[in-house]
Amino acid sequence: MTQNRTPKNPTPKNPTPKNPTPENPAPKNLGHLDVLISGASVAGPALALNLVRLGARVTVVEKAPELRGGGFAVDFRGHVHRTVLTSMGIWDEIHARQTHMGRQTVVAADGSPRVDLPAELMSGDVEIFRGDLAQLMFERTEADVEYVFGDSIASLTQDADGVDVTFEQGAPRRFDLVIGADGLHSHTRRLVFGDESRYLRFFDHYVAGFDIPNHLGLDRTGRVHSEPGRAAVIGNYDGDPHRAGALLVFRSEELSYDRRDVTAQKRIVAERFAGFGWEGPALLKALEEADDLYFDAIAQVHVDRLVKGRVALLGDAGYGATMGGMGTGVAVVGAYVLAGELALAGGDHRTAFAEYETRIRDFAKGCQKISGNAGPFLAPPTERRIRNRDRMYRILGSRPLARFFKKMTEKAATGIELREYPY
Incomplete structure (x- = not known):
């Protein structure tokens, strides 16, 4: 549920390393490394x-x-x-x-909302x-x-x-x-x-991401639409009224392609999303014009x-x-x-x-x-599994279960005991 973004800062220079300031000295126990x-x-x-x-x-x-x-x-x-x-x-x-990202909404092919996902479920703390x-x-x-x-x-x-x-x-x-x-x-x-x-262990899906015009008028919110074996997410994460990000996921056998050939990657994505409903035509048009495509296997x-x-x-x-x-x-x-x-x-x-x-x-x-x-969570393989997923979304969207789901994801994120280090 994420958005590509171009850098807002100038190109960095290769600096000459300097010592820490006297006011803020660094420990020197690794000074020999x-x-x-x-x-x-x-x-x-x-x-x-x-x-x-x-x-x-x-x-x-x-x-x-x-x-x-x-x-x-x-x-x-x-x-x-x-x-x-x-x-x-x-x-x-x-x-x-x-980002201050807000809710994301699962929508039907006509754009009508099916279920809302609270921000804390998708965006952490x-x-x-x-x-x-x-x-x-x-x-x-x-x-x-x-x-x-x-x-x-x-x-x-x-x-x-x-x-x-x-x-x-x-x-x-x-x-x-x-x-x-x-x-x-x-x-x-x-x-x-x-x-x-x-x-590298392949998980039967590919993902593509790129910037698109914010034609849905989103403001730090997102829309998700799934069809069997493929899904599209459009989100605005930074409040820019002119720009949004697209995330496309599709189920596939493992593909052979040149990771440096962006034209070939665009062709793969376009072929896999031919006939996709909802905002499919607009997404494919933006894909054709995109200069920031990210494409990779889910692995x-x-x-x-x-x-x-x-x-x-x-x-x-x-x-x-x-x-x-x-x-x-x-x-x-x-x-x-x-x-x-x-x-x-x-x-x-x-x-x-x-x-x-x-x-x-x-x-x-x-x-x-x-x-x-x-992959299968965003792009379930059948209509039945899409409906089941949406029902689960509705349950998770309730406040008590949203808190429970948040604790479950935090369990993995906190699954390490940190030692005292001499920083």
Whole structure:
């Protein structure tokens, strides 16, 4: 139930790292560590923020030419998310930039309402655009972290004392640790752990997202329409009277396509939504004109190990889900735990990585369980299941059961006991 968004801030520059100010000194127990993070979406900057608080020297490499804007709205819920974000110093800022999303309404083909979904069911305690969250953490770290845009890791060679890294563009360098925080289709994971076909579990659905004109006149509200095996969501999350976001989900066998060929992806989506009712024609017209298409399988990452020598996986690269699994919350908590364990271990990666893997694995799996039903929940395979889902929506929309459902989702989000870390 989310909306693409383009960046509102200028292209970032690659800053020269600076020391913390005398008024706000960082602990220096990780001052001897030189860490490379691959990926500057959410998990990477979150880890960078925590590491520089502990005195580590951090470089973030991102293949995109600038900080990525856009993306979907993401939410946080429960005391674990709140504790981590408060410690990181960004809880209040997230609230200041939140979407203020309201109700979402399931509608029939003629647009008539069938059931309303309260905001707290879909948007957690607070919701923010992924691009705004990334920008926020970039702003908090740009003075102390070396960000390298428009480049990526070409090769990694480990030995007992460090990791030699070559880059597609820049000169080779050596680091103490390398963290793969580069998403569901992680390049770092492929280099160190093997091809993604070993780790990516497909869940029989695909999702597409893109901006559209706000022709329904929505104001921080959304509309959902489902037909057997496919669904469309139109939402306005930021109050912009001219712009909304579309989310399309469809059931499918696993498809073979070039992830860089946007034209081919548009063709796939258009073919699957031919004849779709409700706002189908308007959505397909907007799809044809869209320059911000996101398209991917609904899938999960399941790896045997999160660490290998001096390399570790963080966020979607290690335990991601395309949608519905509170992946952003898990990534931020994972970044907090990983940096904290390095601090407790005095920078000993063997001890810290083992503790990180032990503490985050079950937590991540618990959140992933929720995401497995995202496709069939939005796009049930039959009319009967659509009606059953809508009846369940009506029940969940009642105040007592809405509170119960909120507690159930918070159970996964709070399924980890945080240790005291020296932040």
